[in-house]
Amino acid sequence: MKQLLKYVALLAYVFFLAFPLVWLLSTALKTPQEMAGLHPTWIPERPTLDNFAAAFGEQDLVGAAARSMVVAIASAVLTVVVALPAAYAMARYRGAVSRVATGWVLVSQVFPFILIIIPLFMVLRNLDLVNTLPGLIIVHVTFTLPFALWMLQGYVRAVPRELEEAASVDGAGRIRSIVSVVAPLLAPGVVATLLFSFISSWNEFLFALVVLKDPDVMTLPLTLVRFTGPEGVSRLGPLAAASLMATIPSLIFFAIIQRRLRSGLMAGAVKG
């Protein structure tokens, strides 16, 4: 009985998590008439692929998804590459400078992004990076970096300093002790930070809207918004179909990196 309850609870949780995807799938397969019904149905009465045909026929969804993937992966990797050494330094060298830096990281999170868009845009323009994916990657790294730094700092602090000291006693230099002792224990944190940065970049709309102007470089959120109009009116069918397809690349990325997250956790456990 206890086991049965567990499975019921698990199924309910899975259903809760899957709800948006199931709803998207259901909507994507409905006719406009069925979508406008007063009583929503879960299973389409007259399933149609017209919405998928419209979504793919009208917009370059595949190209946009590929560009979004490039931007999100590059932003996530660069964020971690830049944040990791800084997080290590902030966690290990505690002093006035470190505390101020930590405080500044937190403060930087409270600025509305809209405030920094114009100066950022002008900087990019001077660097000839407006309307380019590298320009957008730089912007995404800029806005994910503070929180990534904050996350990684916590993970570094969780690694006992004594492990590095023990490695030092065994004759390892600082670099060697970081690479051989600290890095494996940080792996889960790095993967979690990568995921956070990836999601932030994958979903980001406002900066992409401002930075990217040429239709050939637009990312997925900019493409999806083309199915919406003024006053909240939208073409719900093609939008649902496009959104559903848009989730697939990120699901694949998650599936791959989730295995790394698990193996990283195990590695940390053994070392600890």
Place this chain on the structure above:
Amino acid sequence: MRIKSALAAAAIVAMAAACGSGGGGNAAEPAKSGGAGEPVKLNFLSLAWQKESVAANKEIVDAWNKANPNIQVTYVQGSWDNVNDQLVTSFEGGDAPDVIHDDSPALSGFASRGYLLDLKDKLPAELKSDIPQSAWDTVTFDDGKGNQGVYGVPFLQESQVIIANKKLLDAAKVRIPTPESPWTWDEFAEISKKLTKGEAFGVAWPMKSPVNKTLNLALNFNGTFFQTGADGKTTVKVGPEEKQVLQRIHDQLHKDKSADPSALGMGTADPLPGFFAGKYAMLPVGVYLRQQVVEQAPDGFEWVTLPPLKGETANQGAVSQTLSVSADSKHPDEAIKFMAFFLNGPNQAKLAKGDWLLPTSQQAAADPSMTTKENGWDIATASAKNLVVAPFLKVNGFDEWKSKVATPTLQQYFANKISLDDAAKQLVEEGNKVLERYSQ
């Protein structure tokens, strides 16, 4: 170690792909070209979003590009929800599109900040004369230095009509109004009561964004909501004229109970499922919603477009969609030539059909497709004669008044949480504080 290798490889691949996927160079830059022997390139930011409308836009741009090899236009699709954030950044950064699609309320602020080119003496006579003065009034603004300029070409307009369930109207044996003999607000109230039976309401007022709708309709009773004094200062005014439409809608909701209060929080298209199911007999909405009705109505559903209501007049505030030229455009003359082609009579008819809106062009309005009875085009097109410039278009600070003061106040009033007098007091007192800042 494998993770590190994988990350490094991903970074290299990602950057290489990013640089190689069309993003390596500044694609905006060629749009500013036009040196000796090179064609002039213009960026055109369009907000078309419906399938037919996007197709019409692209078709016209393609036709232009074929006919004008020396002036090539790049079609860039934008989004209504975010266009003004996008434009402000582009204007400030000096990288705005050459030709910009927007709506007339947005132009006032852009004009006063010097972002847009004054087109007053630059437009071809044929285009000028094809569009009536009432439409030009919607794009005529102060440049911030006391001069009146024309900052866009108005090409599509929206009016408020009534979309109704024909079977319910027939069953209730009510008089079907015509453009020559529209319903008065009193008649509308009576018919709404007659159509309210059991769980079905006569009307649904979707009021998620109540300001433009009520301010535009208030002109039926000469309600202007703003007045400008001899000192040139604009203040908010909510007198008997302004209160008429507010009171009448409120009465339908809470006194006659002929309007469904649960529809109040809905966006424009949200009541459609209830409308198709017979829960509401009538929807006072913009003409463009006919497209959604055609697309979504169940088989056999019969509906009609009814002309705008009449108070003391049938006047409504006009808001137009516009094309403007960026003040920073390096090729303003070419941009104007393109606009004149894009907005000629036949092209405006295509654009209006695609967006289910009303063309400003008189030539386009006479197109048979604009006057057919099918899908209520005849009624919709006839309603254009009632459009006059909305007074709020000229008010500096209107956007802030609308979002911070008027929207919450009207929502509270329609939800019966405050009285009309309280609402009027809030609109005036809080509103004047907002406008005061803009007059300094």
